[in-house]
Amino acid sequence: MENEIKVVDTKERSRYEALDADGSLMGFVDYRLHPGVISFLHAETLPDFRGRGVAGRIATKSLDDARALGLRVKPACPFYQDYLEQHPEYADLVKRPGEES
Known part of the structure; x- marks a missing residue:
């Protein structure tokens, strides 16, 4: 199916990857995990x-x-900053500057 997108957390690479039905990489986001914060x-x-x-x-x-x-969540990437502004249902996840995790 052409529209199939599978998103997986590839922990060994510290990134989420989107794969198509054939397993081809479509896109990704790199992340860094800290205690209580991604x-x-x-x-x-x-x-x-x-x-x-x-x-x-x-x-x-x-x-x-x-x-x-x-x-x-710490959105260091411009795409995530924009996405979070457009999707207020995730606003409660955002780590504010100076906030304890």
Whole structure:
């Protein structure tokens, strides 16, 4: 199925990856895990897959996982900063400057 997107946490690479039905990499976000906090550093959708909602699917999965794990989110990546502004349902996850984790 052409629209199938599977998002996985590739812990050994510290990144979430979006894969198509054939297992080809579509996009990713690098992250750094700290006690109680996950920082999203760099999101990228590969050129052949842009405009298909790949980055949004990665963001949703990674933020849902952060919530399930009780982690605060530090959006260091511009894409995540914009995504969080557009999706207030995740606002409670955002770590504010100076806030304890």
